[in-house]
Amino acid sequence: MAASADGWQSRVYELYWQGVQARSQAQQAEGAERRRLFLLSLDQHGQAAEVLRAELASHPDDERLNEQLASLLYSVGSSQIGVELIEEAVASLDESELRYKRSGPTSPQLAARIGDVRARRATAHSLAGHAASALTDADLAVEAYAGAGLQAAEPPLSLDFARVLSMVAVVQAQHGDPDQALYCAGQALSRYQDAIDTVGSDPGAHLGYATGMAAEVASRIEAAQGNWDHALAVDGFALSAAEQGWGDLAGALARTGVHLRAAGRPDEAAPLLAQAAQLDPDAVPDQERILAHGVPVTLGEAILQAGAALGEPVEALHRALTAGESASVTGRVPHLATAAPYARRLGHLATGLRHAEGDQEVAWRLALESHLLYYAVFRHLLKDPQDWLREHGEGWAQTAITVLHLALTQGDQAAHHDLCRPLAALAGHLEDMGREGHPVAAAAELSRLTAG
Numbered sequence: 001m002a003a004s005a006d007g008w009q010s011r012v013y014e015l016y017w018q019g020v021q022a023r024s025q026a027q028q029a030e031g032a033e034r035r036r037l038f039l040l041s042l043d044q045h046g047q048a049a050e051v052l053r054a055e056l057a058s059h060p061d062d063e064r065l066n067e068q069l070a071s072l073l074y075s076v077g078s079s080q081i082g083v084e085l086i087e088e089a090v091a092s093l094d095e096s097e098l099r100y101k102r103s104g105p106t107s108p109q110l111a112a113r114i115g116d117v118r119a120r121r122a123t124a125h126s127l128a129g130h131a132a133s134a135l136t137d138a139d140l141a142v143e144a145y146a147g148a149g150l151q152a153a154e155p156p157l158s159l160d161f162a163r164v165l166s167m168v169a170v171v172q173a174q175h176g177d178p179d180q181a182l183y184c185a186g187q188a189l190s191r192y193q194d195a196i197d198t199v200g201s202d203p204g205a206h207l208g209y210a211t212g213m214a215a216e217v218a219s220r221i222e223a224a225q226g227n228w229d230h231a232l233a234v235d236g237f238a239l240s241a242a243e244q245g246w247g248d249l250a251g252a253l254a255r256t257g258v259h260l261r262a263a264g265r266p267d268e269a270a271p272l273l274a275q276a277a278q279l280d281p282d283a284v285p286d287q288e289r290i291l292a293h294g295v296p297v298t299l300g301e302a303i304l305q306a307g308a309a310l311g312e313p314v315e316a317l318h319r320a321l322t323a324g325e326s327a328s329v330t331g332r333v334p335h336l337a338t339a340a341p342y343a344r345r346l347g348h349l350a351t352g353l354r355h356a357e358g359d360q361e362v363a364w365r366l367a368l369e370s371h372l373l374y375y376a377v378f379r380h381l382l383k384d385p386q387d388w389l390r391e392h393g394e395g396w397a398q399t400a401i402t403v404l405h406l407a408l409t410q411g412d413q414a415a416h417h418d419l420c421r422p423l424a425a426l427a428g429h430l431e432d433m434g435r436e437g438h439p440v441a442a443a444a445e446l447s448r449l450t451a452g
Contacts, residue, residue: 008055012048016072019044023079038083045076063104070099074117077124086128093121108148112160115144119167129414131175132422135372138168138176139328142184146331155195162191166213168327173217177369178224178295183325185218189237212247219255224295228263235259250280251287258287298322302365306349309358317345329372336380339373340392346370347399354402360409367403374399375422385429390438393430397442400426404449424450 019041026037052069059065073096080089097117100110122137145151145161153161165188172181192214215238222231235256242252257272276283297305300322307314321342326332333339350367353359374396381388389396400423407416427450430443 008051012051012068012072015044015048015051019048019075019079023075026082035083038079042076042079042083042085045072045079048072049076061102063102066099067103070096070103070113070117073099074113074120077117078120081120081124081127084127086124089124090121093117093124097121106148108150108153108157111144111148111150112157115141115164116160118144119164119171122171123167125418126171126174128418129412130418131368131412131415132371132375133418134171134174135176135329135368136375138171139330139372139376141168142328143330158191159195162188162214165191165327166217169217170213173221173295177299177365178221179298179300179322179325180327181217182221184327185214185221187327188214189218189234193237215241216255219259220290221295223259223262223291228259231259232256232263250276250283253279254283254287255290258284258291262291297361297365299365299369302362302369303346303349305359305362306353306366309362310349310352310356312349312352314349317342321346329369330376330380332373336377339377340388340395343370343373343377343399344392344395346373347395347402350406351398351402354406354409360406363402364406364410367399367406370399371396371403371419371423386433386436386438389429389433389440393426393433393440394442396426397430397440397446400446401442401449420450 022037022041022044026034026041029037049069049072052065052072056062056065056069073092077089077092077096080086080092097114100114100117104110118137118141122134122141125134125137141164145153145164150157150161152158165184169181169184169188172178172184215234219231219234219238222228222234235252238247239252239256241247242249253272253276257269257276260266260269260272273284300318303314303318303321306312307318321332330336333342346366347370350363350370353363353366374392377392378385378388378396400419404416404419404423407413407419423446427443427447430440431447433440434443
């Protein structure tokens with residue numbers, strides 16, 4: 001038995017490191033060769049996973065085996081994202097989270113691993129245009145750390161959280177509230193800077209995330225909002241890191257130069273722009289496009305604009321949801337039990353704007369945030385959700401109808417398809433309530449919109 005165990009463990013070990021080597025080579029390659037090497041890595045890691053699954057079939061509760069498979073599947077999912085196998089990546093990361101949950105009692109280390117899986121899955125959904133799922137997983141990633149009390153953890157866990165916050169910042173910047181993206185990026189950067197000695201001893205593991213993700217998000221949002229001192233301070237951090245070999249030097253030079261020029265300091269910008277162009281001719285035009293593109297409307301801006309357009313008082317709602325800084329949907333309110341009335345109000349504003357043919361981007365921000373708040377409360381319910389749905393199901397259904405229409409109006413099929421999955425389940429719950437004598441007026445329309 002021992003020899004047999006040694007045999008399969010050696011095989012898993014061999015396949016794992018062969019996959020790591022292929023992935024490392026892929027990261028240095030380009031084009032078809034890059035993809036070939038990534039797929040080779042996936043094949044080797046997939047074979048290793050099958051060996052572990054075979055062992056788990058006989059020992060399904062073995063905590064060590066579950067942990068090994070969870071870690072391997074996280075690696076598989078990350079590589080699948082790299083070659084845009086998004087559905088496969090989501091499936092691998094779903095199983096990775098499940099296996100981690102079977103790998104032992106809850107601990108800070110386990111919470112950190114689960115948070116990392118969720119953040120990586122948020123990245124996969126984000127790349128596929130699945131706005132709601134990306135933001136939900138980003139929320140769950142932060143929640144894993146917060147639930148374990150790791151917000152103030154010391155290194156190395158603080159750096160693990162910084163990495164997760166960096167990934168969440170990118171997702172928020174792409175699909176969510178720029179204010180939350182900026183907060184996540186700033187929190188990540190502060191953790192890197194607080195642990196600079198630790199980072200310096202292992203730069204490849206940590207600082208690349210700060211320069212390539214958190215710093216880029218923070219700088220882009222600050223610049224779009226005209227906060228030049230803050231943007232340039234972040235640029236200085238990223239440029240200093242890149243000059244030491246940690247990050248994209250051409251991109252850091254170009255971003256700093258473009259921001260200096262836009263801030264009215266062309267003499268300081270000129271040498272940086274020239275150096276960036278020499279390293280990479282596309283670097284400066286890329287940064288110019290990013291600055292010109294701006295950032296989406298924030299939730300705070302959307303509330304105020306909707307109130308003005310519809311002639312409704314929104315100051316209390318604005319204050320309740322934006323007075324404090326937060327990293328995720330569940331962080332917007334001190335207690336999730338109080339979130340549903342805010343979600344209903346956001347949905348009401350979004351629906352009003354849609355019917356008035358107002359600003360569709362503003363309506364989308366409000367409707368999506370409303371749905372996410374409802375969904376956050378719903379998934380945290382510990383008891384039968386029927387009582388809660390009897391009180392709040394109508395409001396959520398009306399929001400759901402609005403957000404689905406807005407996704408189609410904007411031509412965002414990926415976001416629409418993604419929303420249909422949880423909202424079809426909601427429609428099912430509401431129809432069940434109707435059969436039990438608690439009808440919800442919007443249930444039939446929501447069911448029709450999510451059918452098929």
